[in-house]
Amino acid sequence: MNKLKITGTSNLLPRNKAWDVLKKNWSLDFGIYGDWAQVLMNEEDYPAVWVMCLKDLIEIDSVVIENEATISKEIDIRLGPLVYRLENSEATTIVAFLTWAQESVIAGARSQSKRLRVARRIEASLYTLTDRFPSLYVISLDEEFAEKGMDSFLDARNYYLSSCRFSFRGLDCLAHAVGDILHRIAHAAHKVLVLDCDNTLWGGVVGEAGLDGIALGGDGVGRAYADFQRVARFWAKRGIILALLSKNNEQDVWDVFKKHPGMQLKKSDIATSRLNWCPKPNNLLELAEELGLGVDSFIFWDDSPFEREAMSEALPQVRTLKVPDDVNQWPAYLQSLSELATFSVSEEDRKKVEQYRQRAAYVAERKLVTDEESFLRSLEMIPVALPLATETLSRAEQLCMKTNQFNLRTIRYVKADLQKISHSPDYEAFLVQFKDRFGNHGIVGLSIAHVLQDVAFLDTFLLSCRVLGRRLECWMLDHLVERLKKRGCVRLLAEYVPTAKNAFVAAFLPEQGLSPVTEEVLSKAFCFRNALDNSGQCFTCEVASLNINNMELF
Amino acid sequence: MMNVATLQKLLAEQFPDADLSTLGDNPRVGSLAEWDSLGHFNFLLLVEERYSVRFSMDEMTEMKSLEDIAAALNSKGLAD
Numbered sequence: 001m002n003k004l005k006i007t008g009t010s011n012l013l014p015r016n017k018a019w020d021v022l023k024k025n026w027s028l029d030f031g032i033y034g035d036w037a038q039v040l041m042n043e044e045d046y047p048a049v050w051v052m053c054l055k056d057l058i059e060i061d062s063v064v065i066e067n068e069a070t071i072s073k074e075i076d077i078r079l080g081p082l083v084y085r086l087e088n089s090e091a092t093t094i095v096a097f098l099t100w101a102q103e104s105v106i107a108g109a110r111s112q113s114k115r116l117r118v119a120r121r122i123e124a125s126l127y128t129l130t131d132r133f134p135s136l137y138v139i140s141l142d143e144e145f146a147e148k149g150m151d152s153f154l155d156a157r158n159y160y161l162s163s164c165r166f167s168f169r170g171l172d173c174l175a176h177a178v179g180d181i182l183h184r185i186a187h188a189a190h191k192v193l194v195l196d197c198d199n200t201l202w203g204g205v206v207g208e209a210g211l212d213g214i215a216l217g218g219d220g221v222g223r224a225y226a227d228f229q230r231v232a233r234f235w236a237k238r239g240i241i242l243a244l245l246s247k248n249n250e251q252d253v254w255d256v257f258k259k260h261p262g263m264q265l266k267k268s269d270i271a272t273s274r275l276n277w278c279p280k281p282n283n284l285l286e287l288a289e290e291l292g293l294g295v296d297s298f299i300f301w302d303d304s305p306f307e308r309e310a311m312s313e314a315l316p317q318v319r320t321l322k323v324p325d326d327v328n329q330w331p332a333y334l335q336s337l338s339e340l341a342t343f344s345v346s347e348e349d350r351k352k353v354e355q356y357r358q359r360a361a362y363v364a365e366r367k368l369v370t371d372e373e374s375f376l377r378s379l380e381m382i383p384v385a386l387p388l389a390t391e392t393l394s395r396a397e398q399l400c401m402k403t404n405q406f407n408l409r410t411i412r413y414v415k416a417d418l419q420k421i422s423h424s425p426d427y428e429a430f431l432v433q434f435k436d437r438f439g440n441h442g443i444v445g446l447s448i449a450h451v452l453q454d455v456a457f458l459d460t461f462l463l464s465c466r467v468l469g470r471r472l473e474c475w476m477l478d479h480l481v482e483r484l485k486k487r488g489c490v491r492l493l494a495e496y497v498p499t500a501k502n503a504f505v506a507a508f509l510p511e512q513g514l515s516p517v518t519e520e521v522l523s524k525a526f527c528f529r530n531a532l533d534n535s536g537q538c539f540t541c542e543v544a545s546l547n548i549n550n551m552e553l554f
Numbered sequence: 555m556m557n558v559a560t561l562q563k564l565l566a567e568q569f570p571d572a573d574l575s576t577l578g579d580n581p582r583v584g585s586l587a588e589w590d591s592l593g594h595f596n597f598l599l600l601v602e603e604r605y606s607v608r609f610s611m612d613e614m615t616e617m618k619s620l621e622d623i624a625a626a627l628n629s630k631g632l633a634d
Contacts, residue, residue, distance in 0.1 A: 015588075016596040017568060017603075157611050161595065168599040 008051030018171035197246035217262025239349030244273035281314035582619035
């Protein structure tokens with residue numbers, strides 16, 4: 001088990017039962033009480049937690065604080081050991097800080113107390129450090145403890161008896177907060193929030209009460225439902241996929257979405273749905289398949305204990321939430337879910353929802369059409385070739401780095417490599433941009449052929465998994481062949497290098513009429529001998545004789 | 555009535571690796587290697603948490619044995 005060092009300015013009561021929650025995954029090492037500065041500076045490369053109570057760190061009354069600069073100086077000295085560790089170790093560092101203290105309302109009425117000035121400054125310094133050091137994570141115990149009240153988390157008796165400022169519950173809360181952060185560092189957040197409709201998105205059953213009869217918006221509980229929807233939207237904007245799973249007549253639900261003035265969610269916020277009378281676990285499995293995600297990425301929210309029980313029973317991997325009984329608690333509860341929270345949100349995350357929505361629509365439609373060819377025809381697929389050039393280099397690099405499944409040789413080119421290729425006359429390279437009825441999928445393919453004399457070697461040939469199953473690879477190969485013909489190439493040499501993830505591309509080359517390479521061919525194409533990977537299977541064909549399948553689709 | 559046997563189960567939770575057969579007739583601080591002053595403090599916090607009681611500072615410093623703790627709990631009207 002990995003070691004986790006926990007140290008603090010306060011005694012942390014090693015071996016207290018409150019720490020048990022961390023013991024499942026970590027071997028805890030508390031060191032000796034009081035040695036926190038040494039622990040931070042000893043340059044050992046395992047994760048560490050520093051619990052810092054302002055009162056232990058600075059004796060506020062004895063410090064002469066003249067202006068902001070003198071405050072900063074006092075703080076910088078005390079954060080020195082932390083900064084030293086951050087500069088010398090890339091191992092995770094978690095700082096849990098507590099600055100709260102009991103003060104008279106009067107003392108703070110006309111000017112910020114000395115303590116508060118120091119507290120705000122130290123908090124700002126910590127977050128400045130998170131910008132500089134990606135290994136640093138910060139927990140504000142002031143915030144964590146506020147939810148249930150400082151009184152229940154801090155304990156003066158414990159402090160005077162054993163120098164521990166925290167109560168049992170305080171330690172428990174601290175241990176859980178640390179555990180949550182360590183968990184998120186190691187595991188991705190859940191991706192899909194599955195919501196029920198009746199008595200979840202609104203109060204009442206729309207099929208019985210009708211559009212006017214449900215509680216949504218206005219004063220009272222209807223406002224809580226509206227707020228709950230707003231929070232669901234908040235998550236959608238952060239890249240969480242929203243899906244509906246409800247026993248309803250489908251039309252009733254969409255009528256509410258379309259017509260009810262209290263609705264906060266729009267139909268376009270919902271990536272996919274199952275609004276029918278089938279058992280919810282079966283429906284959820286279908287959603288998982290449709291989105292191409294494991295069921296362990298799903299969070300299930302349902303007001304009905306019966307449905308929750310059925311889900312936990314059938315699919316224990318799904319995170320079924322124990323929803324609070326009181327609907328008024330829902331917005332805050334949904335907002336605070338650690339399962340969905342991430343350290344930051346990228347532009348890419350925001351776009352993800354749209355991409356999954358397109359994928360879900362694509363898979364759902366494919367189910368309706370039995371004849372695959374007519375389905376693909378109906379997609380109105382439009383591929384366009386783009387040159388490998390300055391403005392496409394970043395995307396080309398991303399594709400090289402991330403594409404695992406449809407990738408013949410899985411060469412992880414970086415930008416600099418691709419730039420050289422784009423300038424070299426010996427390479428025939430292009431990207432594929434693609435759109436169809438489900439949306440504009442952006443740049444999804446890359447083909448790089450190395451051409452020497454009249455032989456072309458297919459160095460890289462890959463397609464993003466977003467657009468698989470559309471025969472786009474055929475178009476890409478055909479386009480390549482046209483380009484090679486123009487260059488006067490006679491022979492195409494290609495290689496499939498197996499990896500753990502690209503098995504299904506194995507058949508592609510023979511399917512298109514390429515045959516296994518012979519010694520005779522290899523001897524003619526001696527210039528590529530060094531390029532070939534020994535673990536790969538080589539195929540070849542004459543460029544002019546290649547007749548590619550499925551071209552009628554484009 | 556809260557008795558020593560019930561508290562001994564809680565003691566086993568606090569010191570999962572300890573051999574409780576060596577406890578003797580009057581289990582108290584020092585009866586186990588793990589049951590030092592910090593171990594004792596942790597144990598008292600666990601008792602408080604489990605039985606939703608709160609000991610005063612004096613009680614905390616005076617209780618040294620399971621019997622003491624049982625008596626303190628009984629004085630707060632607790633049944634096991």
